[in-house]
Amino acid sequence: MQTKQLYFQNKINDPAIKKAAAFIRSGEIVAFPTETVYGLGADATNASAVEKIFRAKGRPGDNPLIVHIADQSQMNSLVGDYPVYVDELIKAFSPGPITYVLNSNGTVSERVTAGLDTVGIRIPSHPAANNLLTIAKRPIAAPSANLSGKPSPTNAGHVRQDMNGRIAAILDGGAANVGVESTVIDCTGAYPVILRHGGISAAEIDEVIQIQTKQTEVEELSKPKSPGTKYKHYVPDVSLILVNDTINLQEIIQTEQANGKRVGALVTDQTAQEIKADKIYSYGKDERELARHLYANLRLMNRKDVDIVFAEKITADTVGHAVLDRLQRAADSII
Ligand code: TXA
Ligand code: MG
Numbered sequence: 001m002q003t004k005q006l007y008f009q010n011k012i013n014d015p016a017i018k019k020a021a022a023f024i025r026s027g028e029i030v031a032f033p034t035e036t037v038y039g040l041g042a043d044a045t046n047a048s049a050v051e052k053i054f055r056a057k058g059r060p061g062d063n064p065l066i067v068h069i070a071d072q073s074q075m076n077s078l079v080g081d082y083p084v085y086v087d088e089l090i091k092a093f094s095p096g097p098i099t100y101v102l103n104s105n106g107t108v109s110e111r112v113t114a115g116l117d118t119v120g121i122r123i124p125s126h127p128a129a130n131n132l133l134t135i136a137k138r139p140i141a142a143p144s145a146n147l148s149g150k151p152s153p154t155n156a157g158h159v160r161q162d163m164n165g166r167i168a169a170i171l172d173g174g175a176a177n178v179g180v181e182s183t184v185i186d187c188t189g190a191y192p193v194i195l196r197h198g199g200i201s202a203a204e205i206d207e208v209i210q211i212q213t214k215q216t217e218v219e220e221l222s223k224p225k226s227p228g229t230k231y232k233h234y235v236p237d238v239s240l241i242l243v244n245d246t247i248n249l250q251e252i253i254q255t256e257q258a259n260g261k262r263v264g265a266l267v268t269d270q271t272a273q274e275i276k277a278d279k280i281y282s283y284g285k286d287e288r289e290l291a292r293h294l295y296a297n298l299r300l301m302n303r304k305d306v307d308i309v310f311a312e313k314i315t316a317d318t319v320g321h322a323v324l325d326r327l328q329r330a331a332d333s334i335i
Contacts, residue, residue, distance in 0.1 A: 003164050005156070008033070008128040008173040016171055017128070021136035023168045029053055031145040031159045032132055033173030034124040036097045036181050036199050037152035037295065038159050039068065039142030040167065041132075047109040050141050054111075056166040058148045064114040065141040066099050066122050066182070070133035075121050078139060080105045085209045086187050092208045095125035097182040097199025112141045122182055128173035144181060151234045151295040151330070154179050158299060179292035180322040185211075197322040199291075204318075234330040236301040238264075239308045242331040246271060246312050252335075253277050256308060264309035266297055271312055279305050283312075287320040294323055298330060 006016035023030045027049040029042045040056065042049035044067045054061055069075055072090055080103040089100065104119040113119050124130060133140060144152035147162045156172035163170070183198035185205065193212045194202055205211050243249055249265065253275070256263045265277035269285045281297040283290040301309050311331065316324045328334065 001165055001168065003160070003167055004169040005160075006169050006171045008131075008171055010127050010131075014131065017131045017135050020132055020169060020171045024049075024132070024136040024138060024140060027052075028168035029056060030132075030169045030171060031153075031156075031163060031167060032129055032142070032171040033126050033156075033176060034068075034129045034142075035126045035176060036124075036178045037154055037176050038145040038156070038170075039124075039129070039140075040145035040159075040163070041068070041140040041142040043136075044108050044112050044139040044141035047111045050109050050111040052167075053141065053143065056163060057143060057146070059143065060148070061111075062114050063143075064116055064118075064120060065112045065143050066120040066184075067108055067112060068122050068124055068129065068133060068140045068142055070130060071123060074133075074139060075102075075123075078105060078107050078119060079103060079121065082187060083190070085192060088208055089185070089187070089192065089205070090123075093200050093205075094123040095130065096123070097125075097178050098122065098205075099182045099184045099198075101184060101186045101188060101195065103188055108139065108141070118186075118188060120184060126173065126176075128171055132171065149233060149235055151236065151298040152181060154292070154295050158295070161299070175292075177292065178319070179294055180319065180326060183322070197325050199319060199322065201318045201321060234295070234298060234326050236298045236309070236330060238301050238303055238306055239332045240266075240298075240301070240311060240327075240330055241308065242311050242313055242327050242334040244313050244334065249310060249312060250275050252310055256310075261307040262305065264301060264306035266309055266311040268312060268314070277310075281309065283314070287314070287318050287323070290314060291319045291323050294326060 029052045099120045099122040145159045153159045154176040178199040183200045184196040186193040262278040264279040266281040
C-alpha cells in the first residue's frame with residue numbers, strides 16, 4: 001500500500017482534511033496530528049477498520065483504544081450515565097490532552113474497548129484533529145501512530161519511519177506541541193482516578209476535583225524495575241539507563257568510556273554545559289520542552305552514534321511526572 005502524505009493547511013475546505021476524512025469514512029486508517037502525539041485513526045464504529053490499526057501497529061488485542069470526538073455532544077451518543085464531576089473536568093481541560101474513561105453504551109466497536117464495559121473518550125485541541133473529526137462526522141479510534149513498543153511519534157517523519165506502506169495516509173500538521181500522551185483518568189467511580197500520567201498534571205486536576213492516585217502507580221514510580229516487564233514501552237535502539245543521582249553522572253559516563261563504550265547523555269540544557277559525553281541529547285530548558293523533545297530524542301538514539309545512554313532524572317513536577325513515567329518504562333535499569 002502506498003502511504004499518501006497530506007499537508008494540513010488550516011483553511012476552510014482544506015483539501016488535506018477532506019481526503020483524510022474520506023479515507024476514514026471508507027474504512028481506511030490515517031495518521032493525524034494531535035496536540036500530544038500523532039494518532040493512527042479509524043472509524044470507531046467500523047470493526048474491520050479498527051482491526052487494521054492493530055495489524056499496522058502490531059498491537060496486542062487486549063489493549064483498548066481511545067475514541068476521539070469533536071465535542072461533548074458527540075460524547076453523549078457513545079457513553080452511559082457519568083458522574084457530575086466529568087462536566088467540570090471537561091469544562092476545565094477539554095479540548096485538550098486528557099482522556100476520560102466512562103461507561104460505554106455499546107455504540108463503539110468491541111474491538112475498540114477490548115471487550116471492556118468502558119470507553120476512553122478524548123476531545124483533542126489540535127485544529128487538524130478537530131477539523132478531521134468534524135468533517136469525517138465519525139468518532140475516531142486512535143492509539144499513538146508508532147509500531148507497538150516504540151516511542152510515540154511527535155512529527156509526520158516519525159510516523160513515516162514506522163508506518164510507511166502500512167496505512168492509507170499521513171496528515172502532516174507539524175510537530176506536536178505537548179509531546180507526551182494525554183492523561184487517562186477513570187471517571188466511573190465517586191472520585192476520578194488517574195490511570196496514566198500525561199499532558200494535564202495531577203495537580204492541575206486536583207485543583208478542579210479531588211483525585212485518587214492508584215497505589216500501584218506510586219509504587220511503580222519509586223521502585224527500580226526489571227527489564228521485560230509488561231510496563232516496558234517507548235524502547236530506544238540502544239540501552240538507556242536512568243540515573244537518580246546527577247552529581248555522579250560524569251563519573252558514571254567516564255567509567256563506561258574507560259570500558260571502551262561510546263556514551264550518550266540525555267540531560268537538561270543546564271547539565272549539558274557541565275558534562276562531557278560522546279553525544280548529548282538535550283531535554284531543553286523546562287518541563288514543557290522536556291516533554292516536547294522526549295520521544296524525538298529516544299528515536300535519535302542509535303548504535304551508529306552510541307552504545308549506551310544515561311538519562312538524567314528530572315523532577316516530577318507538572319508534565320515532568322508523565323516524562324519521568326515514560327523514561328522509567330523506556331529504561332533498561334535505574335541506578
Ligand atoms: O494523547 C493520547 O492519548 C494519544 C493521542 C493519539 O490521542 N493516544 C494514545 O493512545 O496515547 P494509546 O493507545 O497509545 O494509549 C491509550 C491508553 C492505553 O494505556 C490504554 O490502555 C488506555 O489508554 N485506555 C484506553 N481505553 C481505556 C479504557 N476503556 N479503560 C482503561 N484504559 C483505557
Ligand atoms: Mg501508545
